[in-house]
Amino acid sequence: MSKSPVKLRSAEWFGTADKNGFMYRSWMKNQGIPDHEFQGKPVIGICNTWSELTPCNAHFRKLAEHVRRGIIEAGGFPVEFPVFSNGESNLRPTAMFTRNLASIDVEESIRGNPIDGVVLLVGCDKTTPALLMGAASVDVPAIAVSGGPMLNGKHQGRDIGSGTVVWQLSEQVKAGTITLHEFMSAEAGMSRSAGTCNTMGTASTMACMAEALGVTLPHNAAIPAVDSRRYVLAHMSGIRIVEMVREDLRLSKLLTRQAFENAIRTNAAIGGSTNAVIHLKAIAGRIGVELALDDWTTIGQGTPTLVDLMPSGRFLMEDFYYAGGLPAVLRRLGEAGRLPHPDALTANGQSLWDNVKDAPSYNPEVIRDWDTPLVPDGSIRVLRGNLAPRGAVLKPSAATARLLRHRGRAVVFENLDDYKARIADPDLDVSADSILVLKNCGPRGYPGMAEVGNMGLPPKLLAQGVTDMVRISDARMSGTAYGTVVLHVAPEARAGGPLAVVREGDWIELDCDTGRLHLEVSDAELADRLATWAAGQQADPADGSGYRKLYVEHVMQADEGCDFDFLVGRRGAGVPRHSH
Incomplete structure (x- = not known):
């Protein structure tokens, strides 16, 4: 195995021949780990938001196993750990209420443990920004792997989109144009496979934002959750994170001002969610990049929406992947001179443009040409x-x-x-x-x-x-x-x-x-x-205790990203003092 060119954080735990090294290694060995695993291998955390209460992420145990295979193949030492999973569909009052809580969990789990790099398993809406926010504050080598969208929903012989069909049909019930029975019959067909919403909702938008920011491998955003290529991507991400540790390719080298400008332009081209405005601001705040609300106008304005997906258009994420996925959109932007920073570095060590310059596009109805956009100006x-x-x-x-x-x-x-x-x-x-x-x-x-x-x-x-x-x-x-x-x-x-x-x-x-x-x-x-x-x-008595008190007292406004005021900024990966 080639020697790492950087000093590993994990060596502070496992690399000493004294009482502390003895204790750290010994207790890990109760899992059947042999001595050689502690001999200079990069320790790679698999940060998992799996939860049966987060249905979009319920397949992440299998996804994590494929990441693990890649880490082992590349000579790393994989360690999987859970963090708070804030699922959109079940959690009350809203998953946004716990986005910052999840980010704290991620940040302190990474900083406090013997982790040299981390693979972030993300999917349901708030898990993507929460994990990127937490990892950005620590600033270790990190790569995101999304769980992927569900297959197209099916109802009465036509495709239906996650969420979008709920709003459409519920309004039709109120209008008296369909019956309650017709409405309820769509329920089973809307969510018929593992994965996140299959529309260009917030989950798909943030998966696209992660890819445009360069913190994933190409095609991460759109491969369906149940497509075998999703697991290949997970495996390759496991290989790549070990290499990123050896190259000291930390998030601060990827999440630059240039990367955020690329993401803003991309959001317009895909017809992305307004939630991206808040989440990108929060991620930028953690890594130390200045990003203003008006940047969405100055950078995004004049960019046509090229992706014809619900809720803005007709198709769904499965169709988007088969049409070429996000690389095809980024190539369109680049060829039109509308990709602000094609030389921005990405997680695979290549520039964004190198990743997409030869990307094919197979369906001009789903990914439209520059002169036939879905919307002439799709900027927020x-x-x-x-x-x-x-x-x-x-x-x-x-x-x-x-x-x-x-x-x-x-x-x-x-x-x-x-x-x-x-x-x-x-x-x-x-x-x-x-x-x-x-x-x-x-x-x-x-x-x-x-x-x-x-x-x-x-x-x-x-x-x-x-x-x-x-x-x-x-x-x-x-x-x-x-x-x-x-x-x-x-x-x-x-x-x-x-x-x-x-x-x-x-x-x-x-x-x-x-x-x-x-x-x-x-x-x-x-x-x-x-x-x-x-x-x-008058004060609301419900705001007086518990996490809600912390939230109400410290959450910032929407134009600031709704992060907690005391979480903004990069605190780094310095190893905490041991207690033994």
């Missing part, structure tokens, strides 16, 4: 104005074009319970031109900033054939959802942002072309309302 829109002084975002590729410039009267819901209690009221004073406003669902308000911003429309309007309305909130929305939805309004209502004092009947103007989100009241009136609101605030 950043909106500002007196209603969102620190910004808000909107996804044009999921919106109705005619509503991207709109003026309407506000129908206001003070919180999610208020919305649920009133939205189906036949006497609700609302029209198709109204703007639905939802408050107190931001980072501190919910807490956790739940994916409720894409409010279902009033049933009485659905029955009239209305399919979209402008909706504004301080919440997020699922990447599988769609509509003309303004999200992440900052500051949030709970933090005293202007959204807190919007009143029923106020007029609001939205203009995506100019990035304007304006509440039509005078500055003096707005200031007076905010002062009155502040004077009437």
